[in-house]
Amino acid sequence: MEAVWQGLVQALYLLIRLDPGVMEVVFLTLRVCGLATVISIITGVPVGVFLALKEFPGKRLLVSLINTGMGMPPVVVGLWVSFLLWRSGPLGHLGLIYTPTAMVIAQAFIATPLVTGLTMAAIQQLPPRLKTQVIALGASPGQLYWTLLKEARLGILAAVIAGFGGVISEVGAAAMVGGNIMHQTRVLTTATMLEVSRGHFDIAMALSFILLGLAFGVTATLTFLQQKARALPGNEQKLIRSFRS
Secondary structure, eight states: OHHHHHHHHHHHHHHHTTOHHHHHHHHHHHHHHHHHHHHHHHHHHHHHHHHHHOOOTTHHHHHHHHHHHHTOOHHHHHHHHHHHHSTTSTTGGGOOTTSHHHHHHHHHHHHHHHHHHHHHHHHHTSOHHHHHHHHHTTOOHHHHHHHHHHHTHHHHHHHHHHHHHHHHSOOHHHHHHHTTOTTTTOOHHHHHHHHHHHTOHHHHHHHHHHHHHHHHHHHHHHHHHHHHHHHSOOOHHHHHHHHHO
16 A cells, blocks of 8 residues: 555646656657547448448458457457568568657557447447438538537547547557667656656656546546537437428
8 A cells, every 4th residue: 555655646747747658658659649549530430331321241250350349359450460561571661660650550559440440330329220320311421420410429428438438548459569679669658657667666656646537637537528518409309300390
Protein backbone atom coordinates (compact mmCIF):
# COMPACT_ATOMS: atom_id res chain seq x y z
CA MET A 1 0.00 0.00 0.00
CA GLU A 2 2.91 2.31 0.71
CA ALA A 3 4.18 1.86 -2.86
CA VAL A 4 0.78 2.87 -4.21
CA TRP A 5 0.71 6.02 -2.09
CA GLN A 6 4.28 6.92 -3.06
CA GLY A 7 3.41 6.39 -6.71
CA LEU A 8 0.40 8.70 -6.46
CA VAL A 9 2.46 11.42 -4.76
CA GLN A 10 5.21 11.01 -7.36
CA ALA A 11 2.67 11.25 -10.19
CA LEU A 12 1.24 14.48 -8.82
CA TYR A 13 4.75 15.88 -8.36
CA LEU A 14 5.74 15.05 -11.95
CA LEU A 15 2.57 16.59 -13.35
CA ILE A 16 2.63 19.74 -11.21
CA ARG A 17 6.18 20.59 -12.21
CA LEU A 18 5.52 19.53 -15.82
CA ASP A 19 8.47 17.18 -15.95
CA PRO A 20 9.79 17.40 -19.55
CA GLY A 21 10.44 13.66 -19.83
CA VAL A 22 6.97 12.76 -18.61
CA MET A 23 5.25 15.39 -20.77
CA GLU A 24 7.11 14.09 -23.82
CA VAL A 25 5.91 10.55 -23.14
CA VAL A 26 2.34 11.70 -22.44
CA PHE A 27 2.08 13.74 -25.66
CA LEU A 28 3.54 10.91 -27.74
CA THR A 29 1.06 8.50 -26.16
CA LEU A 30 -1.82 10.81 -27.05
CA ARG A 31 -0.54 11.32 -30.59
CA VAL A 32 -0.01 7.63 -31.35
CA CYS A 33 -3.23 6.42 -29.72
CA GLY A 34 -5.26 9.29 -31.17
CA LEU A 35 -4.08 8.70 -34.73
CA ALA A 36 -4.60 4.94 -34.43
CA THR A 37 -8.14 5.50 -33.14
CA VAL A 38 -8.97 7.95 -35.93
CA ILE A 39 -7.71 5.48 -38.54
CA SER A 40 -9.79 2.72 -36.97
CA ILE A 41 -12.90 4.93 -37.10
CA ILE A 42 -12.34 5.94 -40.73
CA THR A 43 -11.84 2.30 -41.67
CA GLY A 44 -13.99 0.39 -39.20
CA VAL A 45 -17.25 2.35 -39.21
CA PRO A 46 -17.89 2.14 -42.99
CA VAL A 47 -16.89 -1.53 -43.09
CA GLY A 48 -19.09 -2.29 -40.09
CA VAL A 49 -22.10 -0.58 -41.71
CA PHE A 50 -21.45 -2.40 -44.99
CA LEU A 51 -21.27 -5.80 -43.30
CA ALA A 52 -24.43 -5.11 -41.32
CA LEU A 53 -26.47 -4.15 -44.39
CA LYS A 54 -25.13 -6.28 -47.24
CA GLU A 55 -25.24 -9.99 -47.99
CA PHE A 56 -22.54 -11.55 -50.15
CA PRO A 57 -20.64 -14.83 -50.48
CA GLY A 58 -17.99 -15.20 -47.80
CA LYS A 59 -19.62 -12.72 -45.42
CA ARG A 60 -19.70 -15.19 -42.52
CA LEU A 61 -16.02 -15.95 -42.97
CA LEU A 62 -15.17 -12.24 -43.03
CA VAL A 63 -17.27 -11.58 -39.93
CA SER A 64 -15.57 -14.50 -38.18
CA LEU A 65 -12.16 -13.02 -39.03
CA ILE A 66 -13.22 -9.64 -37.64
CA ASN A 67 -14.52 -11.25 -34.46
CA THR A 68 -11.23 -13.10 -34.14
CA GLY A 69 -9.38 -9.82 -34.63
CA MET A 70 -11.33 -8.30 -31.73
CA GLY A 71 -9.55 -10.72 -29.42
CA MET A 72 -6.21 -10.83 -31.22
CA PRO A 73 -3.27 -10.65 -28.75
CA PRO A 74 -1.38 -7.36 -29.33
CA VAL A 75 1.94 -9.21 -29.29
CA VAL A 76 0.82 -11.19 -32.35
CA VAL A 77 -0.10 -7.97 -34.14
CA GLY A 78 3.27 -6.52 -33.19
CA LEU A 79 5.07 -9.57 -34.54
CA TRP A 80 3.35 -9.43 -37.94
CA VAL A 81 3.74 -5.66 -38.32
CA SER A 82 7.41 -6.01 -37.34
CA PHE A 83 7.83 -8.73 -39.97
CA LEU A 84 6.35 -6.42 -42.61
CA LEU A 85 8.47 -3.41 -41.58
CA TRP A 86 11.81 -5.06 -40.82
CA ARG A 87 14.57 -4.04 -43.20
CA SER A 88 14.44 -7.48 -44.76
CA GLY A 89 10.62 -7.48 -44.83
CA PRO A 90 8.25 -6.62 -47.69
CA LEU A 91 7.94 -2.97 -46.55
CA GLY A 92 11.40 -2.61 -45.09
CA HIS A 93 12.44 -0.09 -47.74
CA LEU A 94 10.07 2.44 -46.15
CA GLY A 95 12.26 2.64 -43.04
CA LEU A 96 9.31 2.72 -40.65
CA ILE A 97 10.43 0.16 -38.07
CA TYR A 98 11.09 1.67 -34.61
CA THR A 99 9.22 4.88 -35.41
CA PRO A 100 5.96 6.37 -34.10
CA THR A 101 4.43 5.64 -37.52
CA ALA A 102 5.04 1.92 -37.03
CA MET A 103 3.33 2.15 -33.64
CA VAL A 104 0.32 3.88 -35.17
CA ILE A 105 0.07 1.14 -37.83
CA ALA A 106 0.23 -1.65 -35.24
CA GLN A 107 -2.29 -0.02 -32.94
CA ALA A 108 -4.64 0.72 -35.84
CA PHE A 109 -4.63 -3.02 -36.61
CA ILE A 110 -5.61 -3.64 -32.97
CA ALA A 111 -8.40 -1.04 -32.83
CA THR A 112 -9.98 -1.50 -36.27
CA PRO A 113 -11.54 -4.95 -35.63
CA LEU A 114 -13.02 -3.62 -32.37
CA VAL A 115 -14.59 -0.61 -34.07
CA THR A 116 -15.76 -2.69 -37.05
CA GLY A 117 -17.33 -5.48 -35.02
CA LEU A 118 -19.11 -3.21 -32.54
CA THR A 119 -20.34 -0.89 -35.30
CA MET A 120 -21.73 -3.87 -37.19
CA ALA A 121 -23.52 -5.05 -34.04
CA ALA A 122 -24.93 -1.56 -33.40
CA ILE A 123 -26.39 -1.33 -36.91
CA GLN A 124 -27.77 -4.87 -36.78
CA GLN A 125 -29.60 -4.09 -33.54
CA LEU A 126 -31.67 -1.37 -35.21
CA PRO A 127 -35.31 -2.28 -35.99
CA PRO A 128 -35.39 -4.04 -39.40
CA ARG A 129 -38.40 -2.00 -40.47
CA LEU A 130 -36.44 1.26 -40.14
CA LYS A 131 -34.34 0.55 -43.22
CA THR A 132 -37.40 -0.53 -45.21
CA GLN A 133 -39.39 2.57 -44.24
CA VAL A 134 -36.56 4.98 -45.04
CA ILE A 135 -36.01 3.39 -48.47
CA ALA A 136 -39.76 3.44 -49.14
CA LEU A 137 -39.79 7.18 -48.49
CA GLY A 138 -37.28 7.69 -51.30
CA ALA A 139 -34.09 8.21 -49.35
CA SER A 140 -30.85 8.04 -51.29
CA PRO A 141 -28.16 5.55 -50.20
CA GLY A 142 -26.28 8.38 -48.52
CA GLN A 143 -29.38 9.48 -46.61
CA LEU A 144 -30.08 5.89 -45.61
CA TYR A 145 -26.60 5.33 -44.22
CA TRP A 146 -26.60 8.69 -42.40
CA THR A 147 -29.98 7.91 -40.84
CA LEU A 148 -28.80 4.51 -39.63
CA LEU A 149 -25.61 6.00 -38.25
CA LYS A 150 -27.57 8.58 -36.27
CA GLU A 151 -29.87 5.93 -34.87
CA ALA A 152 -26.92 3.71 -33.91
CA ARG A 153 -24.82 6.57 -32.51
CA LEU A 154 -24.73 5.17 -28.97
CA GLY A 155 -23.33 1.84 -30.13
CA ILE A 156 -20.86 3.51 -32.49
CA LEU A 157 -19.55 5.75 -29.72
CA ALA A 158 -19.16 2.61 -27.60
CA ALA A 159 -17.12 1.14 -30.46
CA VAL A 160 -14.89 4.23 -30.47
CA ILE A 161 -14.41 3.98 -26.70
CA ALA A 162 -13.49 0.31 -27.02
CA GLY A 163 -11.06 1.06 -29.85
CA PHE A 164 -9.30 3.79 -27.88
CA GLY A 165 -9.20 1.62 -24.77
CA GLY A 166 -7.64 -1.18 -26.77
CA VAL A 167 -4.75 0.92 -28.01
CA ILE A 168 -3.96 3.05 -24.97
CA SER A 169 -3.65 -0.01 -22.75
CA GLU A 170 -1.53 -2.27 -24.96
CA VAL A 171 2.21 -2.68 -24.55
CA GLY A 172 3.32 -5.69 -26.60
CA ALA A 173 2.90 -4.28 -30.10
CA ALA A 174 4.17 -0.83 -29.11
CA ALA A 175 7.37 -2.29 -27.68
CA MET A 176 7.97 -4.63 -30.63
CA VAL A 177 7.51 -2.15 -33.47
CA GLY A 178 8.60 0.97 -31.57
CA GLY A 179 11.57 -0.36 -29.66
CA ASN A 180 10.83 1.82 -26.59
CA ILE A 181 13.48 4.34 -27.67
CA MET A 182 13.88 7.39 -25.45
CA HIS A 183 12.76 10.68 -27.07
CA GLN A 184 11.45 8.75 -30.08
CA THR A 185 9.04 5.90 -29.40
CA ARG A 186 8.65 5.66 -25.63
CA VAL A 187 5.01 5.84 -24.52
CA LEU A 188 3.44 5.47 -21.09
CA THR A 189 2.89 1.71 -21.27
CA THR A 190 6.40 0.89 -22.45
CA ALA A 191 7.94 3.40 -20.03
CA THR A 192 6.07 1.75 -17.15
CA MET A 193 7.28 -1.67 -18.24
CA LEU A 194 10.87 -0.39 -18.42
CA GLU A 195 10.78 1.15 -14.93
CA VAL A 196 9.41 -2.11 -13.48
CA SER A 197 12.27 -4.05 -15.10
CA ARG A 198 14.72 -1.59 -13.52
CA GLY A 199 13.16 -2.01 -10.09
CA HIS A 200 11.95 1.61 -9.96
CA PHE A 201 8.52 0.70 -8.67
CA ASP A 202 7.68 4.20 -7.38
CA ILE A 203 8.25 5.73 -10.82
CA ALA A 204 6.41 2.84 -12.49
CA MET A 205 3.47 3.35 -10.15
CA ALA A 206 3.50 7.09 -10.88
CA LEU A 207 3.45 6.46 -14.64
CA SER A 208 0.60 4.00 -14.17
CA PHE A 209 -1.46 6.64 -12.37
CA ILE A 210 -0.78 9.14 -15.17
CA LEU A 211 -1.81 6.52 -17.73
CA LEU A 212 -5.00 5.77 -15.81
CA GLY A 213 -5.79 9.47 -15.54
CA LEU A 214 -5.21 9.98 -19.26
CA ALA A 215 -7.37 7.00 -20.18
CA PHE A 216 -10.10 8.12 -17.79
CA GLY A 217 -10.07 11.69 -19.15
CA VAL A 218 -10.47 10.66 -22.78
CA THR A 219 -12.97 7.90 -22.02
CA ALA A 220 -15.01 10.18 -19.76
CA THR A 221 -15.21 12.75 -22.56
CA LEU A 222 -16.40 10.14 -25.05
CA THR A 223 -18.87 8.78 -22.48
CA PHE A 224 -20.26 12.29 -21.94
CA LEU A 225 -20.79 12.65 -25.68
CA GLN A 226 -22.42 9.21 -25.76
CA GLN A 227 -24.86 9.99 -22.97
CA LYS A 228 -25.56 13.42 -24.41
CA ALA A 229 -26.41 11.76 -27.72
CA ARG A 230 -28.70 9.39 -25.84
CA ALA A 231 -30.76 12.35 -24.68
CA LEU A 232 -31.24 13.69 -28.21
CA PRO A 233 -34.56 12.89 -29.90
CA GLY A 234 -34.03 10.32 -32.61
CA ASN A 235 -36.98 7.97 -32.86
CA GLU A 236 -38.25 6.35 -35.99
CA GLN A 237 -41.37 8.48 -36.34
CA LYS A 238 -39.40 11.71 -36.29
CA LEU A 239 -37.06 10.41 -38.97
CA ILE A 240 -39.98 9.32 -41.13
CA ARG A 241 -41.66 12.72 -40.76
CA SER A 242 -38.44 14.46 -41.76
CA PHE A 243 -38.29 12.49 -45.03
CA ARG A 244 -41.95 13.15 -45.76
CA SER A 245 -41.46 16.86 -45.32
